[in-house]
Amino acid sequence: MASERRYDPVTGQYTTGHQWDGIEELSTPLPRWWVISLVVCFIIAIIYAFLYPAWPTTKTYYTGLLGWTSHSELAEYQTEARAGQAHWREQIAANTVGDIAASDDLRTFAVAGGKALFNENCAGCHGIGAGGQQGQFPSLIDDDWLWGGTLDDIYQTVTHGIRNTDESSRQSEMPSFKDMMSEEEIAATAKFVLAMSDTSVSAETRNAMPGAELYTNNCAGCHGAEGEGMRMMGVPALADQIWLYGETEEAIRNQIVRPKMGSMPAWGGRLGDDAVKMLSVYVHSLGGGEK
Amino acid sequence: MHTHASTALGHASAQRAPRTGTPHAATGRFRQVKTALTVFLLGLYYIVPWVRWTRGGESSQAVMFDASAQRFYFFGLEFWPHDLPLLLGLLIFSAAALFFVTSLFGRVWCGFACPQTVWTDLFFAIDRRVDRMLGRDHPLGQWAKTGVHVVVAIFTGFTFAGFFTNIVELGPQFISGQASIVAYVTVGVLTFTTYTLAAHARENVCLHMCPWPRFQAALLDPESLVVTYQNWRGEPRARARVPLRPEIATLDSSAYIMPRVATASVAGSSAATTYRGDCIDCGKCVSSCPTRIDIREGLQLGCIGCGLCIDACNTVMERIGRPHGLINMAPELSSVGGCAGKSGRIRLFRAKPMFFASIMMVTGSAMAWALATRSDVNAAVEHQRQPPFVKLSDGSIRNDYTLRFSRLGVHDSNVEIRVEGLDGAAIRLSNSAQASFTQGARRSFSDRVMVTVPKGSVPKVRVPIAFVITDRETRAPVARLETYFWGPGGVR
Ligand code: SF4
Ligand code: SF4
Numbered sequence: 001m002a003s004e005r006r007y008d009p010v011t012g013q014y015t016t017g018h019q020w021d022g023i024e025e026l027s028t029p030l031p032r033w034w035v036i037s038l039v040v041c042f043i044i045a046i047i048y049a050f051l052y053p054a055w056p057t058t059k060t061y062y063t064g065l066l067g068w069t070s071h072s073e074l075a076e077y078q079t080e081a082r083a084g085q086a087h088w089r090e091q092i093a094a095n096t097v098g099d100i101a102a103s104d105d106l107r108t109f110a111v112a113g114g115k116a117l118f119n120e121n122c123a124g125c126h127g128i129g130a131g132g133q134q135g136q137f138p139s140l141i142d143d144d145w146l147w148g149g150t151l152d153d154i155y156q157t158v159t160h161g162i163r164n165t166d167e168s169s170r171q172s173e174m175p176s177f178k179d180m181m182s183e184e185e186i187a188a189t190a191k192f193v194l195a196m197s198d199t200s201v202s203a204e205t206r207n208a209m210p211g212a213e214l215y216t217n218n219c220a221g222c223h224g225a226e227g228e229g230m231r232m233m234g235v236p237a238l239a240d241q242i243w244l245y246g247e248t249e250e251a252i253r254n255q256i257v258r259p260k261m262g263s264m265p266a267w268g269g270r271l272g273d274d275a276v277k278m279l280s281v282y283v284h285s286l287g288g289g290e291k
Numbered sequence: 292m293h294t295h296a297s298t299a300l301g302h303a304s305a306q307r308a309p310r311t312g313t314p315h316a317a318t319g320r321f322r323q324v325k326t327a328l329t330v331f332l333l334g335l336y337y338i339v340p341w342v343r344w345t346r347g348g349e350s351s352q353a354v355m356f357d358a359s360a361q362r363f364y365f366f367g368l369e370f371w372p373h374d375l376p377l378l379l380g381l382l383i384f385s386a387a388a389l390f391f392v393t394s395l396f397g398r399v400w401c402g403f404a405c406p407q408t409v410w411t412d413l414f415f416a417i418d419r420r421v422d423r424m425l426g427r428d429h430p431l432g433q434w435a436k437t438g439v440h441v442v443v444a445i446f447t448g449f450t451f452a453g454f455f456t457n458i459v460e461l462g463p464q465f466i467s468g469q470a471s472i473v474a475y476v477t478v479g480v481l482t483f484t485t486y487t488l489a490a491h492a493r494e495n496v497c498l499h500m501c502p503w504p505r506f507q508a509a510l511l512d513p514e515s516l517v518v519t520y521q522n523w524r525g526e527p528r529a530r531a532r533v534p535l536r537p538e539i540a541t542l543d544s545s546a547y548i549m550p551r552v553a554t555a556s557v558a559g560s561s562a563a564t565t566y567r568g569d570c571i572d573c574g575k576c577v578s579s580c581p582t583r584i585d586i587r588e589g590l591q592l593g594c595i596g597c598g599l600c601i602d603a604c605n606t607v608m609e610r611i612g613r614p615h616g617l618i619n620m621a622p623e624l625s626s627v628g629g630c631a632g633k634s635g636r637i638r639l640f641r642a643k644p645m646f647f648a649s650i651m652m653v654t655g656s657a658m659a660w661a662l663a664t665r666s667d668v669n670a671a672v673e674h675q676r677q678p679p680f681v682k683l684s685d686g687s688i689r690n691d692y693t694l695r696f697s698r699l700g701v702h703d704s705n706v707e708i709r710v711e712g713l714d715g716a717a718i719r720l721s722n723s724a725q726a727s728f729t730q731g732a733r734r735s736f737s738d739r740v741m742v743t744v745p746k747g748s749v750p751k752v753r754v755p756i757a758f759v760i761t762d763r764e765t766r767a768p769v770a771r772l773e774t775y776f777w778g779p780g781g782v783r
Contacts, residue, residue: 129675131677143684242684287721
């Protein structure tokens, strides 16, 4: 196999001396530019390893001369992004929710920001599209509001929440009528309540129902003589088509016996006032917002 | 073909004239065409960004890729990102045109119009001019050349950036250091590439980097006109004092048409030792070749079809009193006295060129049609799926949609939206009770659109509807967008 290295006049190179069936191998040197690039790469790699975190040590790691971390890089990006939005954020801070919604540019910014905030913080209960969840969390895009649907109402609700420990939280409680009414009375009341929202039942027929008087005595105080509800106290309207906890007679009976009432955390302290303003403007823009 | 390639790349060094970095200047018809084209193309490149155009009452740039606004302006035309298919059409058309021309005339693109060729030619001209002014061996010659190269490269890079921003404003900003980082990087990169490719790499781009030579052979056919050394006429080569072969002495066919001497014998059939062909082996064709190849070895990978060797050789032929066309544009086979095609004529209507021409026709007319019927409106409506519908307190059902709307041109849009295909439907935007809006020119409108149907007429399942957008002033329909309205039953 091995023979003498020889000079090959055609290529101007020496052979390696290897030979297979008369086929020889040239020992053409690597191109100079290639070798230089390789060496430069090595040098860069070494410099790099000193500048950036590169080696583990027994307990921690070598942090590099530049002190770079991916975390600090992220923080930098965030600071930059915040600085870019500073102009808008200042205006959000300086204006009331009403003013924000009245200005086209500010509203656009608030709706975009509010959407991101909503998906992160609120969608868990109210759903990505704010459609709510039957039996649990109210829809925020319909026109039925428990605690009011103006910008200020929404802002107040989001800031302080509902039935929680916040001092200004929305508070109210529906009593259980389990011990105050007999089962028959409860059933009759439920029937009457259902009829209130049934537009095909005339007022006369309804008022002649046995539950009519029971309703007037026990329920009308809060839910209103015509079932219109009372937003001050978060009392749902009964004469409309929206039933958070179900529109069957059984569901209504259950609600009279073991009332379910939602609660919501106060977001003002968690997210800050600006975020709550943006959230409120966003929720208000979803279709149910009231003037 | 392998031998051709290897001679083009390796062997040429043995034969060509000492390399000065710049080939000898040739004069003749090809040189004139090439110069004219170079001046025209470079002129286009350097001047077009400076052309102003009034757009929407404001003075603006006639040709500009506005990256930040995602617009491309071309004189009176304005393109948006959704016009991208037109770009695709243009690219297909250009490729077909390139193939078409190549199948007829070989690599005229390479020889005359390719940016690599055009800028290299410009830099050759600079080198020659400096040599003429300072003398060939002036110690500062290379410095002077490099200086001019760098200045031209910077200006080239600057002009390139000028296609993406207002070049009139860019100038002062650039010099005073106030232009954006992106502008400096763009100018820097283009300066670097121009300088390295045109001042240093030159023909090596054509020989080693460019993929085009590798498959151009597939586009040629036996009748394609390519730069061809007429072997039957030129061989054997010898010094001028050697007498000419008698059978070609009477040759008078001149210039660029294919000779009809189909019976000519090749390579000195008659007493090669005492007679010569037309080639006096002066080497002018090699020394004037920008890729440093010897065309006398036949059609080869390194030849960019610039025709400068034709000019050089024709000059020599004139000097020794022989007809033009020892090197000419002719079918490759003519070189050995062969005929092109069955009839011996060069036909225009042949399979390959016609195939490419038909692609050009199809894409060209499709693009013309698309451009002519191009809608100036870009509108889309998207149904909100979370939740697909909302029940309101009076029992009516509402569906929400996201509408996006933008319109070409310089005028504000004042439009209104109607719903078609849904009885009793009311439509409104998120922040108003109406469904009309005014949108400033060149801005996109996007909003939540709500369609409510009263309890009595709510469809049970999903039904197709359409949004009709009309101009409020002219009452003209602007767009019609089809979508669905979801009833409580969902999809049937
Ligand atoms: S320029 Fe013409 S005559 Fe001179 S070597 Fe080339 S082919 Fe022969
Ligand atoms: S061989 Fe002739 S046509 Fe081809 S590149 Fe050289 S000078 Fe141009």
